[in-house]
Every structure is written in structure tokens, then in C-alpha cells.
């Protein structure tokens with residue numbers, strides 16, 4: 534809001550089935566606008582990009598898939614670690630769906646067949662595999678030579694939408710609303726653009742310092758499962774408790790409709806924290822090509838439950854190639 538607006542609707546709509554990740558790069562290239570990774574940028578990171586050779590990944594490109602492989606290697610995460618987490622994500626998402634935990638936060642979507650005929654309402658996220666087991670995920674081959682990333686430990690390509698109203702005190706007064714949560718601190722961090730997926734770690738450390746909190750103070754955390762190594766590396770680096778991480782499953786099961794994911798995570802966290810009568814939650818995601826973001830919040834008095842759309846699984850149509858840049862904010866200290 535940056536001191537400009539009193540009320541802001543944050544959210545996003547993503548139709549990855551029609552507009553795959555990286556489409557703007559592909560279309561821009563076809564239109565003669567070149568590629569985002571110029572030769573000078575590639576030259577700057579030439580030595581670092583050589584790390585991709587081990588996985589037979591084109592070393593002239595910055596790839597999130599490559600970044601996920603590098604992250605797993607750096608944090609000593611095996612394919613078994615990632616696959617176990619992948620199946621846990623499905624099991625947790627299935628248990629939460631079955632228990633009706635998402636009902637209050639999901640806006641059912643009317644569905645039409647391609648013939649135009651109405652086929653009813655879609656009320657649940659589509660990507661969850663009720664019978665997911667480690668044994669089944671372990672059978673999937675890695676996408677790259679010497680790699681550990683497979684479809685079962687990467688986020689799903691999905692369609693989805695979400696929205697959230699954020700106000701300052703004046704905005705709340707004007708609209709006559711009681712808030713459900715207060716944002717205590719936020720942080721952005723830029724990080725290694727080749728590894729690229731490690732950014733939630735410095736962003737989280739800055740955010741905790743700004744909030745005057747330690748990781749042990751946080752009751753629940755959501756770290757986006759863009760790829761399984763992202764939350765697992767984050768957990769190791771922060772000394773966080775796995776049992777408080779993505780407790781209702783994450784993007785490996787529920788999908789990652791890019792522009793909608795941030796608000797979806799916040800909505801799910803708020804509902805779960807209220808159920809548990811917890812105090813603080815934190816949320817982290819890598820937002821290539823933007824800086825990585827972390828936010829610590831705590832609940833306020835509940836009024837109207839926030840809602841989100843269902844996440845609809847879709848077949849992938851493209852691969853992503855994203856650079857990432859950004860700045861770290863200065864660390865101030867404030868107790869929430």
C-alpha cells in the first residue's frame with residue numbers, strides 16, 4: 534500500500550492451461566524483442582551457470598528446474614526426501630479436503646463443457662491424489678540426468694484465482710470492517726539468480742528480525758512448494774519444525790497458479806491458525822523474477838471468512854526460464 538492507498542484488493546488470476554509460464558518470453562522473442570538473459574548477463578554468471586552441466590541442463594539458461602536441482606544438492610536433499618515430502622503434501626491436502634477444511638475459503642466455480650453445456654459446480658481443488666504413496670512417487674524418474682526433481686516433487690500446472698482485502702486503520706474505519714489479521718512485518722530479498730530458489734531464506738530471516746520474532750514463536754508457516762527442495766531447504770536453514778510446515782498440503786498437491794498462490798497461501802494459513810487458536814504465522818514464496826517475499830502476521834477478531842477460488846489442475850504447456858533480481862530491505866526491529 535506504500536502509504537498511498539487505504540484499501541487494496543490483492544489477488545490474481547492464472548490460467549496456466551491457456552497461458553503457460555514463460556509465454557511472455559516466448560512471444561516477446563518471436564516478436565523480435567530478444568531474450569531476457571542477455572549475453573552480458575550470461576557472461577556475468579558464466580562460471581556459476583556451469584553447475585547445470587552436471588544435470589545436462591542448457592548452461593546458457595537460468596532455469597527454475599535447474600535452480601531446484603542446485604538447491605537440493607546444496608542442502609543434501611535426496612530424491613527420497615523430496616518424494617516423501619511430495620506424497621505427504623498429497624496426504625495432507627486430501628485429509629484437509631475430506632475434513633471440509635477448505636470449504637469456508639473456497640468459492641465454487643461453475644463448470645461448462647467445451648460444448649457450452651453446464652456440468653455443475655466445481656467445489657474442490659482438482660490436483661489432489663487421494664491415494665498418493667511414497668512408493669508410487671518414488672517410481673517416477675527424475676526429469677534430468679543425475680537429478681532428483683520429478684513431476685511428483687514439483688508443483689502442478691494449474692488454473693486458479695484468489696483475492697484478499699488489505700486495509701490500513703483509516704480504510705477499515707471507512708468500510709466499517711473488523712479485520713481478521715494484522716500484518717506484523719514484511720521483507721523482500723534478492724538472492725543468487727542462478728540458484729534462484731533460495732531467496733525465501735534471507736527474506737524470512739529479515740522478516741523475523743523486523744517483527745522481533747524467532748522461528749520458535751511462529752505457530753504455522755507456509756513455504757510455497759514450487760519444488761519440494763524450496764520448503765525443505767528453508768526448514769533446514771531456519772531450524773523450523775516440519776510439523777508446522779504446509780500442514781494442509783501445498784502446491785505439489787493443490788497446484789501453483791502463479792499469480793493466485795500468495796493469497797491462497799495466506800487464506801489457508803489464516804483459517805488454520807484460527808482453528809488452532811495460534812498466534813503467529815509466516816508465509817514465504819519465491820517470486821521470480823521479482824524479489825523473494827516473506828510476511829509474518831497474527832490473527833485479529835474474525836468477521837467474514839476470506840475466500841478463494843478452487844485450484845484447477847491443467848496440463849502444462851511450457852517450461853519457465855526466469856531471472857531473478859531484487860534488493861534486501863534494511864532490517865528494523867519491532868515486536869508485533
Ligand SMILES: CC(=O)SCCNC(=O)CCNC(=O)[C@H](O)C(C)(C)COP(=O)(O)OP(=O)(O)OC[C@H]1O[C@@H](n2cnc3c(N)ncnc32)[C@H](O)[C@@H]1OP(=O)(O)O
Pocket residue numbers: 554597619620623662665666669670673683684685687688689690759760789791819820821848849851852853
Ligand atoms: C516462481 C515459482 O513459483 S517457480 C515454480 C513455477 N512452476 C513451475 O515451474 C511448474 C513446475 N511443474 C511442471 O512444469 C510440470 O508439472 C512437470 C514438468 C514437473 C510435470 O509435467 P507432466 O509430465 O505433464 O506432469 P503429469 O501430471 O502428466 O505427471 C507425469 C506422470 O507422473 C505421474 N504423477 C505425477 N504426480 C504423481 C504422484 N504424486 N504420484 C504418482 N504419480 C504421479 C502422472 O500420473 C503422470 O503419469 P503418466 O505419464 O503415466 O500419466
